[in-house]
Amino acid sequence: MEATLNRFPRTVTELAAGNRRVFVRCDECQRSRVVPSDLLAMEFGPDFDIYDGFQELRAQLRCEQCGKSHRVIDVVDSSRRAFEDVGFDEAVNRQLEFNALARARDGDRPEPVQAIRRRRR
Numbered sequence: 001m002e003a004t005l006n007r008f009p010r011t012v013t014e015l016a017a018g019n020r021r022v023f024v025r026c027d028e029c030q031r032s033r034v035v036p037s038d039l040l041a042m043e044f045g046p047d048f049d050i051y052d053g054f055q056e057l058r059a060q061l062r063c064e065q066c067g068k069s070h071r072v073i074d075v076v077d078s079s080r081r082a083f084e085d086v087g088f089d090e091a092v093n094r095q096l097e098f099n100a101l102a103r104a105r106d107g108d109r110p111e112p113v114q115a116i117r118r119r120r121r
Helices: 012-017 037-044 054-060 088-108
Strands: 020-025 032-035 072-077
Touching: 012 020, 012 037, 020 037, 032 037, 037 054, 054 072, 054 088, 072 088
Parallel strands: none
Antiparallel strands: 020 032, 020 072
16 A cells, blocks of 8 residues: 555555455355456546445446346455554554445445333333
């Protein structure tokens, strides 16, 4: 990741520079693949924000085998191993990135309904 970038990568260009990959899996046939950054840039543009445009990304990416739209989309870091030490700034950026992805994924889910509790007398 570039030293001048002081936040987690959001656009297609920043994802490519930060060694992030978009990983998609089809719920229907369980086929999974990594979508190359250059393909994302051609289809959505290099300044496309993955998190703000997550619903559009979900609607456009289709399975090559069965034609259904992908329901599971992850952004993975391909430059690090699972248990490698990271610095504080990178750890904070990774957590922010994870939270942004979780919010983008849950954007189409309805808000949970709170149960009404009766007060004991």
